[in-house]
Amino acid sequence: MSSGAGLAVLGNMDVDTFFADYWQQKPLLLLGALTELPALSPDELAGLALEEGIESRLVIAHGNGSDWTLEHGPFADSRFADLPDSHWSLLVQAVDHWVPEVQALHAYFRFLPRWRVDDIMVSYAVDGGGVGPHFDSYDVFLLQGRGHRRWQLGQQCSAATPLVNSAPLPLLREFTPEEEYLLGPGDILYVPPGLAHWGIAEGESMTYSIGFRGPSLVEMFDDLATDLISRRDDFDDAYRDPPMRAALATGVIDKAFINGIKARLTDFLDDDHLLASWFARYMTRTKYSQSLATEEGLSVTLAHVLASGSPLRVHPASRCAAIEPQAYTAKVSATTSENAWLVAVDGETYVTTPRLAGVLSARQDLTADLLATFSEAESMLVNALLEQGSLEVVDDSP
Numbered sequence: 398m399s400s401g402a403g404l405a406v407l408g409n410m411d412v413d414t415f416f417a418d419y420w421q422q423k424p425l426l427l428l429g430a431l432t433e434l435p436a437l438s439p440d441e442l443a444g445l446a447l448e449e450g451i452e453s454r455l456v457i458a459h460g461n462g463s464d465w466t467l468e469h470g471p472f473a474d475s476r477f478a479d480l481p482d483s484h485w486s487l488l489v490q491a492v493d494h495w496v497p498e499v500q501a502l503h504a505y506f507r508f509l510p511r512w513r514v515d516d517i518m519v520s521y522a523v524d525g526g527g528v529g530p531h532f533d534s535y536d537v538f539l540l541q542g543r544g545h546r547r548w549q550l551g552q553q554c555s556a557a558t559p560l561v562n563s564a565p566l567p568l569l570r571e572f573t574p575e576e577e578y579l580l581g582p583g584d585i586l587y588v589p590p591g592l593a594h595w596g597i598a599e600g601e602s603m604t605y606s607i608g609f610r611g612p613s614l615v616e617m618f619d620d621l622a623t624d625l626i627s628r629r630d631d632f633d634d635a636y637r638d639p640p641m642r643a644a645l646a647t648g649v650i651d652k653a654f655i656n657g658i659k660a661r662l663t664d665f666l667d668d669d670h671l672l673a674s675w676f677a678r679y680m681t682r683t684k685y686s687q688s689l690a691t692e693e694g695l696s697v698t699l700a701h702v703l704a705s706g707s708p709l710r711v712h713p714a715s716r717c718a719a720i721e722p723q724a725y726t727a728k729v730s731a732t733t734s735e736n737a738w739l740v741a742v743d744g745e746t747y748v749t750t751p752r753l754a755g756v757l758s759a760r761q762d763l764t765a766d767l768l769a770t771f772s773e774a775e776s777m778l779v780n781a782l783l784e785q786g787s788l789e790v791v792d793d794s795p
Contacts, residue, residue, distance in 0.1 A: 535611030677741035
C-alpha cells in the first residue's frame with residue numbers, strides 16, 4: 398500500500414495529508430473509524446489484571462476528582478467486588494501481547510512504522526471513571542470500544558508544566574478545556590504529544606489506547622552513552638585540546654575549547670553504523686521480555702518446525718526493525734555488501750539477508766516452504782530467535 402493511499406481508519410483522508418496536517422501537530426477526531434471491534438469483555442480484562450507479569454493499575458477518583466488513589470496489580474479477584482459503583486478505572490498494559498483480537502488492531506495502523514508502536518493499553522471504566530487531566534509525551538490513538546467516553550482537550554504542555562505534587566498520578570495543576578468530544582463504539586481520537594486531555598466515562602466504557610514510543614532526547618542520550626560505555630574497548634578516541642597558545646593558559650575556559658569538544662563530539666557521532674545499530678537496538682527493546690519465553694517455546698527447534706510443517710511468526714511481544722545497507726555502511730568493513738542488512742530484534746542487532754530482514758520486520762509468517770529455502774546463516778538466526786522466544790510456532794487450532 399502506498400503512503401498516499403487512503404486507509405479505512407482515516408476515512409477519506411489521504412495518509413500524506415494526515416502526516417502533513419495532524420501527525421504530532423494537532424488532534425483529529427475520526428467518527429465511525431472502525432466497525433469491527435475486539436470482543437474483549439470487562440471480566441476478561443480484569444482476569445488479565447490478576448496475572449503476574451502483566452502491568453495493571455486501578456485508578457479511583459474521590460470527591461469529584463479532588464483526590465485520587467492509585468493501586469498496582471496483580472490484584473486479587475476479591476478486589477473488584479469491593480470497588481465503588483462509580484469513578485474508578487482499570488488499566489491494563491500490552492493487552493495486544495495476550496489477546497489476538499486486540500493484537501489484530503495493529504493492522505489498521507500500518508501507515509505508521511510498527512517499530513514505533515509501544516503497546517495497546519486497554520482501560521475499562523465505570524460511570525465517571527478516568528485518570529484525570531494529564532498529557533503524554535507520545536502520540537496516541539484512542540479507540541472507543543464499548544460504551545461512551547467524553548474527552549476534553551486542553552492546552553499544550555511540556556516537561557515544565559506544573560503538576561499536582563500530592564497526586565499519585567502525573568495530573569495537571571491547571572487544565573483549560575478547549576475542545577470536547579463524546580466518543581462512541583468505533584470512534585477514534587488522535588492526540589499528539591504534549592496535548593492536555595481528560596477522558597471521563599459516561600456509563601460503562603472501554604477504550605483501546607494505541608500508543609507510540611516517544612522517548613525524550615535526554616533519555617536517548619543516556620541510553621546511547623550507556624551503550625558506548627559497554628563497548629568502550631571498541632573506541633580509542635580521547636580528548637584533545639584545540640590549537641594551544643599562551644593566551645589560553647588562564648582559569649577561563651575559552652570558547653576555543655568549547656568549539657573543539659563540540660567538533661570532536663560531532664565527528665564521533667557522524668557514524669551511520671554506530672547510530673543506526675544503536676537506534677535500532679534502542680527502539681526494539683521490549684519492555685515485557687517475560688512475555689516472550691516459555692518452557693515449551695524454548696524446547697522447539699527449527700528442525701522440529703520443519704518436520705511439523707507449521708509456520709513461524711514474530712511473537713506478539715517481540716519488536717523488530719530492519720535497516721538497509723545504505724543507511725548504515727558509511728564506516729563499516731569493505732566486506733559489507735548490499736545483501737548485508739541489519740535486523741534488530743528485541744534490543745539486539747544481527748547482520749542477515751534482505752529476505753529474512755524483510756520478513757521479520759514486516760512480521761510476515763515464515764512458512765515451512767520458505768524456511769526450507771533458507772541458507773545455513775539464515776537458519777541459524779531463525780533458530781536463535783526461536784530459542785529466545787522472539788519467534789513462535791503458529792498454532793491455529795481452536
